[in-house]
Each structure stands twice: as structure tokens, then as C-alpha cells.
Amino acid sequence: MYSFIEKRACELAPVLTRHRRNLHQIPETGWNEKETCSYIAAELRQLGYEVLLGGPVTGHETGIIASLSCGNGPVSVLRFDIDALPTEEDSTHAHLPAREHFCSRNPGAMHACGHDGHIAIGLGCARIFTELSSRLSGTIRLIFQPAEEGCKGAGAIVERGWLDDASLFLAGHIVGREYTGGGHADVIPGVNASLATTKFDAIFSGHSCHGAAPENGASVISAMASAVLALNGIPRHSEGATFLNIGRIQGGQGRNIVADRGLIELEVRGTTTALNQYMEDQAFRIIQESARMYGCESEIQVIGRAPSLDSTPALCGRILSLCRDHLPSIQAFGTSAAFRASEDASLMLERTKSHGGQGAFLLFPTDTTAPLHNSSYDFDESILPKAATVFTAAVYQFCGRKPQALSRHRSESV
Numbered sequence: 001m002y003s004f005i006e007k008r009a010c011e012l013a014p015v016l017t018r019h020r021r022n023l024h025q026i027p028e029t030g031w032n033e034k035e036t037c038s039y040i041a042a043e044l045r046q047l048g049y050e051v052l053l054g055g056p057v058t059g060h061e062t063g064i065i066a067s068l069s070c071g072n073g074p075v076s077v078l079r080f081d082i083d084a085l086p087t088e089e090d091s092t093h094a095h096l097p098a099r100e101h102f103c104s105r106n107p108g109a110m111h112a113c114g115h116d117g118h119i120a121i122g123l124g125c126a127r128i129f130t131e132l133s134s135r136l137s138g139t140i141r142l143i144f145q146p147a148e149e150g151c152k153g154a155g156a157i158v159e160r161g162w163l164d165d166a167s168l169f170l171a172g173h174i175v176g177r178e179y180t181g182g183g184h185a186d187v188i189p190g191v192n193a194s195l196a197t198t199k200f201d202a203i204f205s206g207h208s209c210h211g212a213a214p215e216n217g218a219s220v221i222s223a224m225a226s227a228v229l230a231l232n233g234i235p236r237h238s239e240g241a242t243f244l245n246i247g248r249i250q251g252g253q254g255r256n257i258v259a260d261r262g263l264i265e266l267e268v269r270g271t272t273t274a275l276n277q278y279m280e281d282q283a284f285r286i287i288q289e290s291a292r293m294y295g296c297e298s299e300i301q302v303i304g305r306a307p308s309l310d311s312t313p314a315l316c317g318r319i320l321s322l323c324r325d326h327l328p329s330i331q332a333f334g335t336s337a338a339f340r341a342s343e344d345a346s347l348m349l350e351r352t353k354s355h356g357g358q359g360a361f362l363l364f365p366t367d368t369t370a371p372l373h374n375s376s377y378d379f380d381e382s383i384l385p386k387a388a389t390v391f392t393a394a395v396y397q398f399c400g401r402k403p404q405a406l407s408r409h410r411s412e413s414v
């Protein structure tokens with residue numbers, strides 16, 4: 001059966017490339033993925049999936065859950081993220097999507113994190129699962145998740161209980177060859193660390209008055225300036241690396257008015273969930289005290305949060321053996337790695353593990369033209385069928401029917 005999976009994924013390579021290139025042209029940022037969702041839903045319905053869209057999935061207008069019922073058995077969940085970034089795509093001849101006419105048609109938005117590829121992989125898996133359905137048991141649940149950037153979408157899906165009955169959870173990311181030290185590999189079968197993160201807004205309010213009588217007001221500009229300096233002075237932590245970035249500051253009305261409203265958009269990260277919590281606690285305190293120091297008030301709104309990824313070691317080991325023993329076209333690299341970014345799939349992985357399930361976040365190294373989130377980012381599409389092979393084979397390994405049970409399906413052609 002594994003050779004069937006490899007063969008079908010290989011045959012589907014041109015279809016996956018076509019999906020990827022179609023989707024690359026319609027990038028949409030978090031919670032705006034309407035055209036993307038229409039595209040995915042149409043494909044999945046054609047394949048015979050039961051498709052849920054929007055509200056019941058995320059409480060927003062976007063997000064898809066597609067289910068394939070294969071009788072009694074465990075629930076296997078695969079997650080593919082679908083959102084793009086607010087980036088203007090490189091339109092020069094050196095950039096392959098421009099050269100081959102599949103650049104973004106949405107000004108100011110671009111698939112610069114490879115999520116167009118992730119969707120194509122998901123559609124490839126969906127197709128192979130329908131062809132394998134008589135050989136599978138349980139339920140296959142495919143999640144096409146919006147708003148991964150900023151770590152917003154996964155939490156909305158987890159809150160609605162979609163991971164509560166998962167026995168297996170798999171997700172992954174296309175990455176560059178830096179994860180394999182430049183060497184060749186198609187999959188790293190399990191991330192055991194990523195940067196935990198909290199994204200939040202600090203909203204400052206003060207009192208406005210004439211600039212010639214500032215004693216009558218309370219300036220948010222002073223409070224925010226003080227906060228920015230103090231935030232950058234948070235002490236390092238002896239147990240690992242921590243990060244803080246202030247991405248945007250906005251406030252004030254004009255030069256002769258004491259400013260009464262202001263906003264700081266920022267994020268903290270840590271190599272462990274505990275280190276991120278340290279940064280979050282320090283940052284929240286500094287924001288509150290800086291506001292108070294200048295007679296202002298502050299409110300913190302958490303926009304997104306993700307703990308560190310921690311794949312189930314035994315599952316990673318099984319996927320590694322699966323590649324080495326049964327998938328000759330797939331070269332696997334080691335058993336685990338640290339993902340040098342943040343990923344809200346960690347919330348789904350945690351929920352799955354919290355009730356006894358197992359999960360893994362895989363990396364799919366391939367040639368890339370620029371770092372993730374760069375306007376010239378592009379990746380080698382030959383990774384698409386390989387990633388679909390690994391995901392599909394891992395699910396089959398988990399919930400494929402035993403050979404004895406196959407006798408009644410023998411007459412069916414696959």
C-alpha cells in the first residue's frame with residue numbers, strides 16, 4: 001500500500017503544482033481568505049468530502065474542516081494553514097512566479113510563507129485518502145486553517161473542540177535547506193521545539209489639553225516612549241533565548257495637543273513556553289507601570305499566542321522508520337529539529353496530547369530563493385508530492401486496516 005501512496009503522489013505532482021500556482025495568485029491575509037476557501041471547498045466537495053466552512057470551524061467567515069468517514073476507529077487530524085502575508089510580491093524577471101505568470105494578483109498580499117504549497121499538499125492528501133478509504137479506519141479530518149500568521153487561527157479552532165477527539169495530529173511546514181545543514185532530505189519527521197510567542201497590543205489612554213498648559217494633561221506619547229525603552233531593557237534569561245519586537249507605534253493628534261490615545265503593537269518570544277511567559281509577564285508589567293508613571297491608563301489586548309512545539313517522540317521515530325523502510329522516494333533527516341519560528345499548530349498539538357493522543361509537526365526542506373516572509377520567496381515545488389506522500393503514509397500507518405480485513409476489498413481497484 002505504501003508503494004501505491006508513493007506512486008499516486010508522484011502522478012499527482014502536476015495537479016499539486018497547478019493548485020499551488022492557482023492559489024499563489026489569490027493570496028489573502030488572516031481572516032480574509034474567502035476566495036482561497038472557495039477554491040479549497042470546491043475541490044474537496046468534488047472529491048466527496050463533507051465540508052464545513054467558516055462559523056462552525058473558527059467563529060469567523062473563513063476556515064474549512066473536511067471529513068472523510070472510514071467506519072469505526074480513531075480520528076486522525078491533518079492541519080494545513082492557508083493565509084498569506086501583507087507583502088508586495090517581487091515582480092522582477094528574476095522571481096519565478098513573475099517569470100512564469102503566476103504572481104499575486106492581490107496588491108499588497110503575497111504567499112511569502114509557502115502556505116499556498118501547504119494547501120496544495122492538503123488537497124493531494126485529500127485525493128489519495130479518498131482512493132484509500134476502504135483501507136482506512138476511523139475518521140480523517142482535514143483542517144484548512146486561516147490566520148496562522150500572528151498565531152490567531154489555531155486557537156479559534158481548538159476552542160470549538162475540533163481537536164478534542166483527535167488520536168493523531170499532524171501538521172508541517174515547507175522550509176529551506178538550512179534545516180539540514182545544506183544537505184539533502186525531504187522530511188525532518190518531528191519538531192521538538194519552536195519559539196513560543198505572544199502577540200499583543202498595548203492601548204494607552206491619557207488626557208488631552210493645550211500644549212502650552214501640559215500640566216493639565218497626561219501624555220500617552222511620554223508613557224509610550226518610556227515603555228519602549230524599558231521593554232528593550234528587559235533582562236536576558238539564564239535558561240535560554242528570549243525575543244521582543246515592537247512592530248508599530250501610533251498616537252497623538254498634532255504638535256500642539258497633548259496626546260490622549262496611543263497604540264503599541266508588539267510581540268515576545270522564547271525558546272520555551274516558560275521563557276515566553278517570563279517575557280510576557282515583564283512586558284505587561286512595564287506597559288502598565290509606564291502608563292501609570294505619566295498619569296495614563298493602559299489596556300493590553302492579546303491578539304495571538306502559541307506555546308512551543310513538542311512532537312510526540314515515539315511518533316517521530318515511527319515516521320522516520322516508515323520513510324526508511326517503506327518510502328524509497330523519501331529521504332528522512334534525523335528524528336527531530338527546532339523550528340526557528342513560531343507556529344500556532346502547537347495549540348492543536350497540545351490539545352491532542354492533553355487527552356492521550358499523539359502528534360508531530362514535520363519540516364519539509366527544499367530549495368528556496370529567499371528567507372520565509374521575503375518578497376522574493378519561492379520554493380522548489382518538487383517537495384509537494386513528497387510531503388503529501390509522508391502525511392498520507394503516516395496516517396495509513398496509524399489507521400490502515402490490517403491485511404486480513406482487506407480480503408473483502410480485494411476486488412476494488414485502486
Ligand SMILES: [Zn+2]
Binds near residue numbers: 113149372373
Ligand atoms: Zn509565516
Ligand SMILES: [Zn+2]
Binds near residue numbers: 113114115148173
Ligand atoms: Zn508559515
